[in-house]
Amino acid sequence: MVRLGAGAGFAGDRIDPAVELARHGELDYLVFECLGERTVAAGHARRLADPRAGYDPLLAARLRAVLPSCHGAGTTVVTNSGAANPEAAGECAVRVARELNLPSRVAVVTGDDVLDLVRKRDPLVWETGTRLSAIDEELISANAYLGAEPVAEAVAEGADVVLTGRVADPALYLGPLVHELGWDVGDYDLLGKATLVGHLLECAGQLTGGYFADPGTKPVPDPARLGFPFADVAADGTATLGKLAHTGGRLDPRTCGEQLLYEVDDPGAYVTPDVIADFSAVTFTSVGQDRVVARGATGRARPDELKVTLGFRGGWLGEGQLTYAGPRCLDRARLAADIVRERLVTVHGVAEEAIGIEYIGAGAAFRGLSDAADPVEVRLRVSARVPSAELATAIGWEVESLYTNGPAGGGGARSDAREIVAVRSCLVPREDVRPAVRVVS
Structure with missing residues (x-):
């Protein structure tokens, strides 16, 4: 036992x-x-x-x-x-x-690090249906299970x-x-x-x-x-x-x-x-x-094959959040989102299709399948995937600027900017992967 x-x-x-x-x-x-x-x-x-x-x-x-x-x-x-x-x-x-x-x-x-192997073999990537060499993003990791x-x-x-x-x-x-x-x-x-x-x-x-x-x-x-x-x-x-x-x-x-x-x-x-x-x-x-x-x-x-997790540099994710509460809070949050979206496009050059808007507390988790008609509070989240850390920082900056430049009653600002590592998968032949064990003490 x-x-x-x-x-x-x-x-x-x-x-x-x-x-x-x-x-x-x-x-x-x-x-x-x-x-x-x-x-x-x-x-x-x-x-x-x-x-x-x-x-x-x-x-x-x-x-x-x-x-x-x-x-x-x-x-x-x-x-x-x-x-x-x-x-x-x-x-x-x-x-x-x-x-x-x-x-x-x-x-x-x-032995799980197979970065050189996948570069050599150029496998089919599951999520894209293309060969690895057809993906423009920078490949930084490949780990076999x-x-x-x-x-x-x-x-x-x-x-x-x-x-x-x-x-x-x-x-x-x-x-x-x-x-x-x-x-x-x-x-x-x-x-x-x-x-x-x-x-x-x-x-x-x-x-x-x-x-x-x-x-x-x-x-x-x-x-x-x-x-x-x-x-x-x-x-x-x-x-x-x-x-x-x-x-x-x-x-x-x-x-x-x-x-x-x-x-x-x-x-x-x-x-x-x-x-x-x-x-x-x-x-x-x-x-x-x-x-x-x-x-x-x-x-x-x-x-006969082992799954491999591929990691790619995927740009930067910037986000900002702000809470609105009380009467017409969802309307105020929507107005705030419109302001931030316009400024990100016109002032910072962020592509509009890269911007995501969520109204947390008003059905955001249901992705449009359900809406809270009259929430007592709503948290606005604006996010965007962008090519640089500077642009990612601008997302939260514009949301925080709503304190004195946006609708009434916003509070609890929060911002974040971080590099994205995109994850995809492929297969490699088992015989090409060689695990090793080393005692270090």
């Missing part, structure tokens, strides 16, 4: 639930899943500005918080927080371990901390299971079962009531102290899911069912680098308070 705990479900996730698991969970492995497609592309943009950057900015804080307890319990940390710079992340982990005076063996998984094998190899090296870049989210959990339970990476039935475990745990608090809660219909106890889940996995792939008894949240067949379908297009063919998993016959059985047994996943042979 192997016990795996979910320490994070995204880059900005809370740290204290992972600390609780590290202290009280009696874990074999604590897994931090901190990487999305935009996250890794944005990491490459940071790395271009600073070669020492590109990994998860919260990596050091997470490790400082959990390593003492993990060291005492013999728990191995596995995380994709290496993002765009796993080697620098490995150096960070070594520094933290030394600060804490903890002897720690750190292993780094690389690696599978569980290099993670298992890193664990087999005796690592206390395993840092990866882009691997498939479930593979962070599958790798330790392959190593601990001695599974053959060609046993696709077992890999399908393990991929179910990884998929259920990868979003951490979503399995224990986060993003599930809806007052009145789906109550979640003590959500401010939401506990993250763990799974006890047997050699036959059967998994018992649970959470710590003293933490908030809920874990039952309903929360598991919702997470099962999260980001799954076809439950009968969930494609990963390790296996094409079949979740169509999965069942969840409650076996006690916050304890659920998951069964029924299977799998078939893995794909």
